[in-house]
Amino acid sequence: MTHATPGHSRRKVAVVGVSLSDCGRVDEATPYALHAQAARRALADSGLDRSVVDGLASAGLGTLAPAEVAEYLGLRPTWVDSTSVGGSTWEVMAAHAADAIAAGRANAVLLVYGSTARADIRAGRRTGNLSFGARGPLQFEFPYGHTLVAKYAMAARRHMHTYGTTLEQLASVAVQARANAASNPEAMFRTPVTVDEVLSGPMIADPFTKLHCCIRSDGGAAVLLAAEEYVRDCRTAPVWVLGTGEHVSHTSMSEWADFTVSPAAVSGRLAFERAGVRPAEIDLAEIYDAFTYMTLVTLEDLGFCAKGEGGAFVDAAKGRLLVGGELPVNTDGGGLSAQHPGMRGLFLLVEAVRQLRGELPEGRQVRRPDGSPPELAVASGTGGWFCSSGTVVLGRG
Numbered sequence: 001m002t003h004a005t006p007g008h009s010r011r012k013v014a015v016v017g018v019s020l021s022d023c024g025r026v027d028e029a030t031p032y033a034l035h036a037q038a039a040r041r042a043l044a045d046s047g048l049d050r051s052v053v054d055g056l057a058s059a060g061l062g063t064l065a066p067a068e069v070a071e072y073l074g075l076r077p078t079w080v081d082s083t084s085v086g087g088s089t090w091e092v093m094a095a096h097a098a099d100a101i102a103a104g105r106a107n108a109v110l111l112v113y114g115s116t117a118r119a120d121i122r123a124g125r126r127t128g129n130l131s132f133g134a135r136g137p138l139q140f141e142f143p144y145g146h147t148l149v150a151k152y153a154m155a156a157r158r159h160m161h162t163y164g165t166t167l168e169q170l171a172s173v174a175v176q177a178r179a180n181a182a183s184n185p186e187a188m189f190r191t192p193v194t195v196d197e198v199l200s201g202p203m204i205a206d207p208f209t210k211l212h213c214c215i216r217s218d219g220g221a222a223v224l225l226a227a228e229e230y231v232r233d234c235r236t237a238p239v240w241v242l243g244t245g246e247h248v249s250h251t252s253m254s255e256w257a258d259f260t261v262s263p264a265a266v267s268g269r270l271a272f273e274r275a276g277v278r279p280a281e282i283d284l285a286e287i288y289d290a291f292t293y294m295t296l297v298t299l300e301d302l303g304f305c306a307k308g309e310g311g312a313f314v315d316a317a318k319g320r321l322l323v324g325g326e327l328p329v330n331t332d333g334g335g336l337s338a339q340h341p342g343m344r345g346l347f348l349l350v351e352a353v354r355q356l357r358g359e360l361p362e363g364r365q366v367r368r369p370d371g372s373p374p375e376l377a378v379a380s381g382t383g384g385w386f387c388s389s390g391t392v393v394l395g396r397g
Contacts, residue, residue, distance in 0.1 A: 010102040012228040014238035015394065017046025018350040021114060023186060023219030023339045031061050032072050034114030034220035039073055042222035047235030048108065052226070055079035055100060055109030057093040060343050069112065079106040085248065086383020087288045088267075090345035091390025094225065095244035101227050108230060111349075114220030115341035137252045149213065149291070151253055151385035153205035156293035158259035160207070163308035165296070167207055171198035172316035173292035174211045174336050180323050181333025183364040188217055189337045195316055214290045214335035214344075221346040223353070239353045242376075243275025243393040251387055260308075262294075263389035264380050265301035271378070272303070275393035279303035282393075283374030284328040284355055284366050286348035288382045289335045295321075298380055299329070302391070328366045331355060345381030349392065352377040356396045 019041030021034040029037075035058075043050055056077040058066035066080050081096050083089060090111055097109035159165050175195055181187035193211060201209035231238045247266035250256045272279060279302055287302075289295045296310040304327060305313040314321060321329040332338045332351045339347065355366050358373025366374050373396065380391040 011104065013098040013101045013225055013241045014228060014231055015223055015241065015349070015353050016048065016226045016231065016234045016236065016238055017042040017222075017224035018353045019045050019222050020186065020347070020350060021220035023188070023217060023341070025118065026116065026218040029116060029218065031114045031116050031220075032069070034116070034218070035061070035069055035112050036073060038114060038220040038222035039110060039112045042110070042112075042224050045236060046224050046226070048224070048226070048230060048233060050075065052108045052230065053077070053110050053224070055097060055106035057081040057097055057109060057111045058113070059084040059089050059093070060113060060115065073112070075110070079109065085388035085390070087290065087343050087345050088246070088381035088383040088388045088390035089343050090349060091244070091379055091381040091392050092246045092388070094223070094241065094349060094392050095246055095390060097225050098241045098244060101225060108224060108226040110222060110224050111346060112220070112222040113343060113346045116218045118216045118218045118341070137255070141252055141254070146253065147205070148385055149205040149208065152291045152293060153208050154253065155259040155297075155386065156207055156291070159293065159297060162260055163311065165311035167199055168195050169311035169315055170207065170212060170292045170296065171195045172314050173289070173295045173321070174198045175316045176314070176319065176321040177289065177330050177334045177336040180321075180328075180331050181337035183323065184332050184338060187333040187338040188215055189333070208291060211336070212292045214340040215337065217339040217341050219339045219341040221350050223346060223349050237357055237396070239356045240395050241392065242277065242395045243271045243273070244391065245270025245274065246388070246390045248388045249386060251384065253385070256386065260297065262297050262301050262382060262386045264298045264382065264391060267389040267391040268302040268378075268380060271391040271393045275395070277376060277393060282327070282376050282378050283368060284331060284352070284377050286331070286352045286377065286379040287329055287334075288345060288348065288380065289330055290340065292336070294382055295329065298382065302378065302380060323364060323366055331364070331366060345379075345390065348379040348381060352379045352394050356394060
């Protein structure tokens, strides 16, 4: 294959392979093993040989990622990305990979992730930097106990104060995520829950009870993007990358201009503009949901409803977020019910691609009014405590 050269038109980019590793409770695996399992499955899904992979994007593992992951997978990439901006990492990496492929700097880029976050905690292994926040801009908030969940809770309370959003409306997000998970055999938690059950659970950080918060799981995922000329050799239908956007907002809460506006307001606008589509044309949305408030405010900021109307939009009685609803959201059950091994953004892309291909069983598969698979999907990841956002618009046609 020849690379594009300056002066030539940019190549179109497609997602040609996606997969999850074993997820949920995977006590016997290492993070590297989950990376390898997901990567092998994604390559098998695409039908391409690993020799075509000349790009690798990896974050969250090792001190030399993606070099360590590349060695473990037996790859020698000539294009790499290790951007790490929390939960939005994988949407941002997908944007970078798509740009590289379009410009001819790579032909096929593998995005891969794996984590044993749940197993590590159960075994008493503490991971990550325990002094996180004690240096740099965060040093002024760190001594006062600003935990991650508390920061999200503060933002949710601000939205409730400003717009009258209710606890019941926030709980509705968890209820519908669990309803979607019920038809997903890969989801960790599938038993339906009610609004009352969400509200009556153990308090974690006011207003969040336990079921307002994401689960802790093991698991990995992989996504393979390739230039348009590879599509004819693939075993699955391509899903095209139509538009992307990324944005970094803040790290210190004191530098966040408005707790009711997430960075998805910028990344989403850019992605939709570049894709040439409007939110009203989107058939389903996969949104990072470490907490219920994330889903609500991201829906507002992506333009699916007006600012302040997110509470009414997600009300469980309307069922908009269900697989058969007006705007299916987190159709696999999301981080609230399916799996959440850490930086979950890659799982959003996997689910969006599976839905656009129309390959999921009835009851789990989103359908347009005429019964056809969806045409357009958006995946939007959020990192930190609304510190960063990456949004990707994907299309079947």
